[in-house]
Structures are given as structure tokens and as C-alpha cells.
Amino acid sequence: xxxxxxxxxxxxxxxxxxxxxxxxxxxxxxxxxxxxxxxxxxxxxxxxxxxxxxxxxxxxxxxxxxxxxxxxxxxxxxxxxxxxxxxxxxxxxxxxxxxxxxxxxxxxxxxxxxxxxxxxxxxxxxxxxxxxxxxxxxxxxxxxxxxxxxxxxxxxxxxxxxxxxxxxxxxxxxxxxxxxxxxxxxxxxxxxx
Numbered sequence: 001x002x003x004x005x006x007x008x009x010x011x012x013x014x015x016x017x018x019x020x021x022x023x024x025x026x027x028x029x030x031x032x033x034x035x036x037x038x039x040x041x042x043x044x045x046x047x048x049x050x051x052x053x054x055x056x057x058x059x060x061x062x063x064x065x066x067x068x069x070x071x072x073x074x075x076x077x078x079x080x081x082x083x084x085x086x087x088x089x090x091x092x093x094x095x096x097x098x099x100x101x102x103x104x105x106x107x108x109x110x111x112x113x114x115x116x117x118x119x120x121x122x123x124x125x126x127x128x129x130x131x132x133x134x135x136x137x138x139x140x141x142x143x144x145x146x147x148x149x150x151x152x153x154x155x156x157x158x159x160x161x162x163x164x165x166x167x168x169x170x171x172x173x174x175x176x177x178x179x180x181x182x183x184x185x186x187x188x189x190x191x192x193x
Contacts, residue, residue, distance in 0.1 A: 020058035025109035098178035
């Protein structure tokens, strides 16, 4: 996305998503309206609806965008790098911003947001997208030929590992950085602990 218009669209999408997440953590998910999110991002509710169909989608888009970046990061890795090394590096690269502890009180507000049934459904869609996108990137990286179910199996395993790491991060007391848990999950998936 090189054009100014595209960059503005990305910035607006990110601002709406962050506003949705921040308001939900601060107020509780049920106390946030689309109008609140739009106002916090400095746009109209109509603009919000151009980007997202619901506050749940706006919140989960942060994960969805991260998922897209994992597939792209995998394709950007050196072609001669072993597949699992490339996958691990791609996932960790995308999660690099999660190397710090969350702000005090953030997880306490985030837990009820993410445990909402509507939010859980939206996040499930995100994990399905992750698996499909990552499977396509894995298949592309493996090159031509029939790879059977292998790309999908690997993608599902990686998605499950990151999901489990995220669940442990949410429950951690005291809080720990997400990046370390993702790295540990991927090592355990590979059997290298």
C-alpha cells in the first residue's frame, strides 16, 4: 500500500480498531456503542460501518491484521530457510510488539471482553482465517506440487499454538509478555521446548 489514500485507510482502520478495544477494556464491552468508537477515532458512525460490521469485528481486526502479516512475513523469509525456522521467525516477527508487559489493569479489563460469546465467535473466525492464509503461504513456500494436507495441518498447529499462548497470557498472574509465551508454544510444538 503505497498511495496516500491507502495509507489513510489503513490508519483509519487501525484507529477504529484500537478505539474499540480501548473503550471495551475501559468500559466493558456491553457499554460501548459504534457511535462511541467512531467519536473516539474522530470519524462518523457511517465511516465506522465502511470498515467494520460490528464492534466485535473492529476489536478482532487487530488479531486478523496480525494473522495476515504472519503469512506475508513467512513469504518474505529467505527461500533456503527451513520451513519451521521460517514459520517461527515470521510468527515472532509479527508478535515482536508484544515483548513488553501490558499496562497495569489492561488484562483485567481485556479478559471479560474476550470471554464474551459474541467476541469468542468473532475471534474463532479470525483463527480460521489465520489457518487458511498461513496454509496458503506455506503451500506457496513449499513450491509447486501436491502437498496434500500438510500446509493445512501445519497452519492449524501454528494457529493452535498461538491461541494457547494467548490464553495463557490472559490468565497469567502476575502478567507476562505475550511474545515469550508465543515463542515457548512454538518451541513446544516443534518438540524443542
